[in-house]
Amino acid sequence: MNIRAWMAFTPLWLLFSYTVGAFSLWGGGFLYQWGVIDYSGGYVIHLSSGIAGFTAAYWVGPRLKSDRERFSPNNILLMIAGGGLLWLGWAGFNGGAPYAPNITASVAVLNTNVSAATSLLTWTCLDVIFFGKPSVIGAVQGMMTGLVCITPGAGLVHTWSAMLMGAFAGSVPWFTMMILHKKSSLLMKVDDTLAVFHTHAVAGVLGGVLTGLLATPELCALDSPVPGARGVFYGGGIAQMGKQLGGALFVTVWNLVVTSAILLCIGLFIPLRMPDDQLMIGDDAAHGEEAYALWGDGEKFDVTRPDATRTGGASGAAVTEDTVEQRLTSMGARGVTIQL
Structure with a gap:
């Protein structure tokens, strides 16, 4: 992407796309009032950025064929270091959501680590089973999907639920990336270089859906932004799942439309692609x-x-x-x- 187009896109996307999702799901917005649960940004941050990144990749276009064929990692050691910093920072990301050193914060930090570790191991095991060997890159991707998946429910689910969410986070995005991606003409057409659709959009929706199933009334009562929130398995009813899916649909469609509009407008003045x-x-x-x-x-x-x-x-x-x-x-x- 042209660096000048990127510099124009970033503030416009934050203003017209991200902010709308944030104020809809948090702070008394209409999705908040409706009862959609998103503890720390599974929809607000990860689903929105995953859809926006995939949409932008579509409009900008693919890299050169030669670059796509020989896309080797630049520095795996730095990737491991960066992944470690992400994992460490995520504890503050989810643990800091209550804005207080309380029980919810401690539960969120514990669940964050449990989900990330479980997802990492699940992804690595699938690599070994289907490809015959583990992968450092796969382990980091599994860590990432585990962190993303637990984000919407980090302070609202029991630790065994966080482990279950980690298992799904390490398997469902793995399937969409390694299997479904190669069978879908749309996914193959879009040059999603860092696989943000799978690691953020898919994992974000998955986390929101699982939170709608597993959020406990006791933990929700402590610090949930949604009054009376609880998962389907704890008396929330099938209506709660409909709310979670409805929230995901709104964030997806809004980001798809607004991201496309922003890029098309920028393209009238600045080329989206590099020369x-x-x-x-x-x-x-x-x-x-x-x-x-x-x-x-x-x-x-x-x-x-x-x-x-x-x-x-x-x-x-x-x-x-x-x-x-x-x-x-x-x-x-x-x-x-x-x-x-």
Whole structure:
């Protein structure tokens, strides 16, 4: 995505899309008054961002075919570190929802950890069963879906329920990502690079539905934003499930429509995609920098260089995907091999 279009999109989406969902589900909004339960943002944050990210990926369009085919991780160690920070921060995210150091906060923190751990193990086990080996990336994705799924009910369900939610969080998004995605023409068409549809939208809806089933009246009475809230299994009736599904539908449709409208309006003034020459080199070219100059060529985006790899450079040669591939390969851009 063009960085300028992204800078215009972010505040507009926060104002016209995210804020509407937040004020509808929290703070006395109409979904709050109706009785939709969302303890800490499973719908408000994760469902909305998952739908918005998927919609934006549709309008921006896919990456180059060569990039999609060889999309190897940039740095798995940093991904693990980032995942650990996310897990740690989520304890404050869910535990801080009551704005007080009380029983609800402690229950929320415990359930957050239980769900994340269970989901991580479930995802890893499925990788082993179906692909023959575990994956660090899969473990982090399982952790993420577990955290997202527990968010709408972190302070409202028992710990055994959090474990059950983690098991679903590690299996349902795994199925949609690994199996259903490859069978759906729409999902295959949209270049959802980080799989936000599965890790946030699917997990967010799943968490909201399970909260509608498993929210206990005792915990809801302590700190639920919805008066008299309780899950279907605790006397809430099938009507509570209808409310949860209705809330998910509203957030989904609103984000789909508003995100599309914002991007189409921005596209009238700013191109949504990066220029072709920058796509050939990579998104680092938009900033004239490299994240990792491991091959000692930190100025390869300098237009003043005679062999600059871009259209209109001093060499005057048009950039093609083949020439960029050859240049990057010659520079060792595919990585550094260390002989031990």
